[in-house]
Amino acid sequence: MMTQDLTLAFFQSLGWPEILVIGIVALLIFGKRLPEVGRSLGKSFVEFKKGLKDTGDELKQIKSDADASLPDKPGSFNEPQKSSAEANGNSG
Numbered sequence: 001m002m003t004q005d006l007t008l009a010f011f012q013s014l015g016w017p018e019i020l021v022i023g024i025v026a027l028l029i030f031g032k033r034l035p036e037v038g039r040s041l042g043k044s045f046v047e048f049k050k051g052l053k054d055t056g057d058e059l060k061q062i063k064s065d066a067d068a069s070l071p072d073k074p075g076s077f078n079e080p081q082k083s084s085a086e087a088n089g090n091s092g
Helices: 001-012 016-069
Strands: none
Touching: none
16 A cells, blocks of 8 residues: 555656656657657547547437437326326226
């Protein structure tokens, strides 16, 4: 449990100097490939967003199709069916 607390404390205390050091280390590791890595990450992010949008559009289409197939009378699923005696006015 102590290591989890330390990990969370580490991520909360990231400031500009730490981010700068991480960026320099990334530049040293990836070197000339860093723009290519950034480009591929950007493309991946765009594709992910397109997938989310397409899924949202599909869900909206399914919902509208389901709403269109419901009967026109509101509350028809919530109201209990009346027996023929109740419909004729005989409650008894």
